[in-house]
Amino acid sequence: xxxxxxxxxxxxxxxxxxxxxxxxxxxxxxxxxxxxxxxxxxxxxxxxxxxxxxxxxxxxxxxxxxxxxxxxxxxxxxxxxxxxxxxxxxxxxxxxxxxxxxxxxxxxxxxxxxxxxxxxxxxxxxxxxxxxxxxxxxxxxxxxxxxxxxxxxxxxxxxxxxxxxxxxxxxxxxxxxxxxxxxxxxxxxxxxxxxxxxxxxxxxxxxxxxxxxxxxxxxxxxxxxxxxxxxxxxxxxxxxxxxxxxxxxxxxxxxxxxxxxxxxxx
Amino acid sequence: xxxxxxxxxxxxxxxxxxxxxxxxxxxxxxxxxxxxxxxxxxxxxxxxxxxxxxxxxxxxxxxxxxxxxxxxxxxxxxxxxxxxxxxxxxxxxxxxxxxxxxxxxxxxxxxxxxxxxxxxxxxxxxxxxxxxxxxxxxxxxxxxxxxxxxxxxxxxxxxxxxxxxxxxxxxxxxxxxxxxxxxxxxxxxxxxxxxxxxxxxxxxxxxxxxxxxxxxxxxxxxxxxxxxxxxxxxxxxxxxxxxxxxxxxxxxxxxxxxxxxxxxxxxxxxxxxxxxxxxxxxxxxxxxxxxxxxxxxxxxxxxxxxxxxxxxxxxxxxxxxxxxxxxxxxxxxxxxxxxxxxxxxxxxxxxxxxxxxxxxxxxxxxxxxxxxxxxxxxxxxxxxxxxxxxxxxxxxxxxxxxxxxxxxxxxxxxxxxxxxxxxxxxxxxxxxxxxxxx
Numbered sequence: 001x002x003x004x005x006x007x008x009x010x011x012x013x014x015x016x017x018x019x020x021x022x023x024x025x026x027x028x029x030x031x032x033x034x035x036x037x038x039x040x041x042x043x044x045x046x047x048x049x050x051x052x053x054x055x056x057x058x059x060x061x062x063x064x065x066x067x068x069x070x071x072x073x074x075x076x077x078x079x080x081x082x083x084x085x086x087x088x089x090x091x092x093x094x095x096x097x098x099x100x101x102x103x104x105x106x107x108x109x110x111x112x113x114x115x116x117x118x119x120x121x122x123x124x125x126x127x128x129x130x131x132x133x134x135x136x137x138x139x140x141x142x143x144x145x146x147x148x149x150x151x152x153x154x155x156x157x158x159x160x161x162x163x164x165x166x167x168x169x170x171x172x173x174x175x176x177x178x179x180x181x182x183x184x185x186x187x188x189x190x191x192x193x194x195x196x197x198x199x200x201x202x203x204x205x206x207x208x209x210x211x212x213x214x215x216x217x218x219x220x221x222x223x224x225x226x227x228x229x230x231x232x233x234x235x236x237x238x239x240x241x242x243x244x245x246x247x248x249x250x251x252x253x254x255x256x257x258x259x260x261x262x263x264x265x266x
Numbered sequence: 267x268x269x270x271x272x273x274x275x276x277x278x279x280x281x282x283x284x285x286x287x288x289x290x291x292x293x294x295x296x297x298x299x300x301x302x303x304x305x306x307x308x309x310x311x312x313x314x315x316x317x318x319x320x321x322x323x324x325x326x327x328x329x330x331x332x333x334x335x336x337x338x339x340x341x342x343x344x345x346x347x348x349x350x351x352x353x354x355x356x357x358x359x360x361x362x363x364x365x366x367x368x369x370x371x372x373x374x375x376x377x378x379x380x381x382x383x384x385x386x387x388x389x390x391x392x393x394x395x396x397x398x399x400x401x402x403x404x405x406x407x408x409x410x411x412x413x414x415x416x417x418x419x420x421x422x423x424x425x426x427x428x429x430x431x432x433x434x435x436x437x438x439x440x441x442x443x444x445x446x447x448x449x450x451x452x453x454x455x456x457x458x459x460x461x462x463x464x465x466x467x468x469x470x471x472x473x474x475x476x477x478x479x480x481x482x483x484x485x486x487x488x489x490x491x492x493x494x495x496x497x498x499x500x501x502x503x504x505x506x507x508x509x510x511x512x513x514x515x516x517x518x519x520x521x522x523x524x525x526x527x528x529x530x531x532x533x534x535x536x537x538x539x540x541x542x543x544x545x546x547x548x549x550x551x552x553x554x555x556x557x558x559x560x561x562x563x564x565x566x567x568x569x570x571x572x573x574x575x576x577x578x579x580x581x582x583x584x585x586x587x588x589x590x591x592x593x594x595x596x597x598x599x600x601x602x603x604x605x606x607x608x609x610x611x612x613x614x615x616x617x618x619x620x621x622x623x624x625x626x627x628x629x630x631x632x633x634x635x636x637x638x639x640x641x642x643x644x645x646x647x648x649x650x651x652x653x654x655x656x657x658x659x660x661x662x663x664x665x666x667x668x669x670x671x672x673x674x675x676x677x678x679x680x681x682x683x684x685x686x687x688x689x690x691x692x693x694x695x696x697x698x699x700x701x702x703x704x
Contacts, residue, residue, distance in 0.1 A: 117363070118608030121632065123660075123694040127701045133605055134363020151663070184701070 037065050039088050045076040049154035051176035065089065076155065076174040102175040103193040104157075104168045108143040108185075109201040109264060111164030114215040115139075120146075130184035138214040141203040143187060149179035170266055196245055198255055201264040205238040219262040225254035274475055274501035277514040279648040281681050283437050283504045283602070285476060289568045290440045290561045295448055297572040298585055300372050304346050304576030305357050305613040306332060307367040311406040312413045313339035318368055324351045328574075329379035329552050331402070332368050341414045342404040345379075346554035346574035347372040358612045360598040360605060367613070370576070383550050388459075396463050396547060403546035404553045404616075408538035409507065410599060412617040415539055419463045421528035428464055429516050430457055430471040432480065432537045433500065433507035436600025439620045441557040442537050444570045446473070446480040449541055450487045456544030457495060464533055469495040471537075472516050474502040504602060505679040509534045511648050523649075523675045538619075558582065558614060562623035564589040573614050579621055580610040594626035602680045635688045643682035643692060649675045653682035653692045660695040665702045673699040 040061035048056035052073040054063055063069045064085070071082055108114075120129050120136040126148040129135050135144055143165045150158045150166055157172035158179060168179075170193060180188045187203045200219060204211050208220035221239040226232075233247035234254060241263065243254075254263045309315040316333030320326060326345040333343040349372040359365035391399075401416040409431060430453075434442040446453060461469055473481050484497045498516050500506055510521040512534055519530040527534055538556065545551040554575050561568045566587040573582060579596065583589075597604040598618055643653040652671050659668035673696050682692045 123691045123698060125698055128694050128698045131697055131701060133361065133608070134359075136608075140364065 034065050036088055037061050040064055040085050043077075043081045043085050043088070044074065045078075045081075045174075047076065047154050049076055049176050049178065051075050051174075051178065075176050101192055101194065102190040103170055103173040104175065104177070104179055104188050105191050105199050105266065106143065106149070106158070106166055106168055106179075107187045107189055107199070107201060107203045108141070108165055109163070109217040109262065110137065110139060110142040110215055111145060111161070113163060113217050114142050115213075120144075127182070127184045139204055139206070139211070139218065141185060141187065141205065142215065144185060148182050148184075149188060152178045152182040154178060168266070192245055196248055196250055197265045198243065198248065198250065198252055198263055199266060200241050200243060200262065202240065202262040205240055207239055211239075217260050217262055220260055222259060224257045224259065225263055228253045228257040275498060275515050276501040276503055277506065277511040277648060279646055279650060279681075280503040280505060280511070281646045281685060282502055283435075283684065285502070286438045286561070286563075287440050287443070287476070289438070289563070289565075290559050290570055291443060293440075293444070293569050295441075295444050295557055295570045295572055298574075298577065298582065300347055300374065300376055300574065301577045301581045302372055303352065303578075304370050304372065304574055305367045305578065306343055306346065306370065306576040307357065307359050307362075307365045307613060307615055308333045308343060309359070309362065309365050310343060310412060310575070310615040310617065311335075311341040312411065313337065313341065313417075315366070316340070316343050318354050318366070320345075320351050320354075320368060322351055322353055325349075326351060326370060327377045327379040329382040329554060331404075331552070339414055339417055341406050341416075342402060342552075343368075343575075344404055344552040344554045345370055346576050348375050348377040349373040358609060360607055360612045360615060360618065367576075381550060382552070385548060385550050388548060391547070393463050393465070396459065399547055400543060402552070403542075405539060405542045405546055406553070406616050407536055408542060408556060408616065408619070409536035410603065410617050410619055412615075415535070415543065418533065418535070419460060421464070421533065423528060424531075425464055425528050425533050426466055426531045427468045427470065427517055427533070428457075428461055428466045429512060429532060429534045430469065430495075430537055430540055431507055431509075431512055431534050432471055432473040432477070432484075433512060434477070435474065435502070435504045435507040436602055436604070436619070437504075438561045438622050439559045439600050440561070441559045441570055441619055443477050443480055445541060445557055446477070446537055447483060450483055452541050452544045453484075453537055454487060454491060454493060454495070455548065456540035456542070458493070459543050459547055460535055460540060466533075467494075470516050471495055471497045472500055472506075472512050473497060474506060475499050476502045504681060505648055505677075508648065508677055508679060510677075523672060553616060556614070556616065556618070558618055559620035560586050560623075561620060562589070562625075563628065564591045564593070564625045565623050566590055575616060576613045578610070579607065579612050579614070582614070582621060583610060583623070589623055589625075591625045593623055594629045595624045597622040597624065602684065603678070630689075632689055632691070634690055637688055637690060640687060642685040642687065646681040646685050648679060648681065649677065651675055653696070654690075656699060657690050657692045657695040660698055665699060668699045669703055673703070676700070 041058050044057040046057050052060050054060045064071050115138040118136050124146050126144040126146040129144045145164045155172050157169050158166045161167050202219040204218045211218035211220050219240050221236050225234045231247045233244045314335050314337045316335045320332045327348040330345045332345050349370050352369040352371045354368050356364050357367040397416045405415040406412040481499050488495050500515050513532050542553050558571050558573045596607045637654050655671050676696045678693050680693050
């Protein structure tokens with residue numbers, strides 16, 4: 001009985017002493033953390049894509065609260081959340097709420113419709129495939145189908161289509177350009193996301209006859225789209241149609257006339 | 267026999283690989299009949315691509331210059347047969363996949379260009395004149411990397427040692443071995459010319475022990491001619507033919523990472539290149555043919571052929587009467603660093619040391635399994651890297667982390683992948699890292 005009592009007393013005594021020390025230490029060595037940083041971190045997307053160039057979303061939150069950078073650098077955050085962040089920081093929504101207006105487009109419809117030179121059996125990465133005797137596709141501008149952009153996308157916004165080429169899901173794409181930077185063929189480009197649905201689904205600068213030999217869906221530079229466009233927004237440069245999105249009115253007439261379906265809708 | 271039985275020189279790491287050289291080592295070099303058409307790619311070397319000097323319909327002769335490169339690191343290309351330029355267009359290329367090429371229809375006469383004639387007064391030629399001849403003759407390193415020889419022989423700082431590379435460590439290949447046996451005198455004259463250009467006293471010829479005949483013959487011939495070249499017999503080990511490994515094996519100097527052989531005062535030249543230098547300087551003959559080993563268990567008539575550059579693989583295979591069994595793979599070069607081809611409609615280029623044909627059952631299945639950290643790759647790596655660590659970095663996509671393992675030191679010899687019991691794609695992983703972090 002006695003021994004139990006002494007043990008309880010000793011332990012509670014120790015507990016009290018340690019508790020007092022800890023309470024004193026936590027006051028004495030307190031580090032002030034701006035509560036706004038935690039709030040802003042919560043409002044940011046939290047996928048740490050790194051597109052802002054800072055160490056993840058927490059790094060960006062700290063930088064934004066300390067006014068070291070603008071929230072506009074975050075391409076992933078939705079406009080609503082940006083407004084809330086502006087409210088937390090007590091600044092006007094204006095600039096802060098401006099979100100990225102660009103979205104990625106994968107400019108190749110090849111895949112199974114573009115001929116292979118040989119079967120690629122190496123490491124499943126486009127960057128290695130590109131180094132293997134000039135890659136396995138007949139067309140030297142085509143997608144290499146190993147899905148490196150899909151892996152690189154932090155938002156799961158790219159999926160593989162049954163035709164063997166990846167496609168960007170517009171609603172999920174935030175325009176961080178990660179996919180653009182990993183593509184060895186440089187066929188991913190950025191286009192205004194609003195309203196403009198048409199895009200050139202080919203990057204081949206080869207002459208029409210050569211393209212036809214290699215690929216069923218390549219741009220053969222026939223010029224039908226140029227004639228069909230009511231606002232002269234399409235021009236052929238280096239055997240490839242180019243859309244001037246400033247002029248494009250999204251009438252989709254070019255899609256209808258394209259004989260190889262190299263102009264597509266997203 | 268002195269030296270052959272003594273403790274053999276070699277480099278640390280590496281691995282002895284079954285050579286399969288008996289298939290062709292006793293086949294004398296034989297000249298292949300002229301092909302009906304040759305395809306001369308305008309890029310056959312390291313450096314800038316050549317501009318064509320001829321146009322469709324032009325008449326050319328063997329040795330006519332048809333392409334000239336701009337810039338310091340570049341070379342020239344020559345017609346390899348006499349005939350008419352059929353076209354200049356993109357054509358299959360064994361390394362680049364596709365490349366602009368001059369296609370020449372042979373007229374069967376095999377006339378030489380007027381410039382191809384024996385040169386007199388060679389002893390009076392200065393270093394600059396010799397280098398100009400080498401550049402004009404389109405000579406590049408014939409070991410495989412095809413680096414322009416005039417650039418290599420003109421290092422930015424003086425060197426004291428010349429090493430002639432007769433190692434031929436790639437399995438199957440025997441073209442350098444036959445060359446050393448059959449063209450010993452030309453080789454020695456070529457070495458003397460190179461020695462004069464780089465102005466060195468010490469000349470070594472590195473040969474692996476499994477080519478004893480070549481070692482002995484060269485030693486005898488050197489004694490007869492009273493030259494001061496030293497033939498060094500090396501322990502047979504892959505990749506001894508790599509420049510930096512050969513330097514370590516022969517003179518014991520180590521080339522630091524990111525540096526080149528001349529930084530340690532050495533220049534390494536392949537035996538084929540030395541003979542080409544002799545032919546260019548003394549006979550005035552540009553580099554338009556080379557020796558190619560055509561080999562493989564299934565080849566009906568394996569051979570060492572003297573082939574005109576631009577000859578299609580299919581013509582050569584037909585000359586060797588095809589294969590006994592269905593073909594599984596055609597490889598340009600040896601099985602370790604060679605490149606598998608997707609078609610036999612590719613031309614022989616300056617770097618084509620061999621054409622290896624494998625049957626379906628000789629091609630191993632490549633199912634990658636997890637790394638078991640056995641460390642065999644670390645033991646064999648000739649540049650003392652940690653190949654497994656790099657392949658794990660690729661698996662976890664941590665390319666930044668991979669930088670601490672110095673991926674750029676890797677020369678992609680493939681010894682790590684060869685010994686890997688888990689069949690991991692280590693070389694490809696390292697190539698990926700190099701491409702990502704460049």
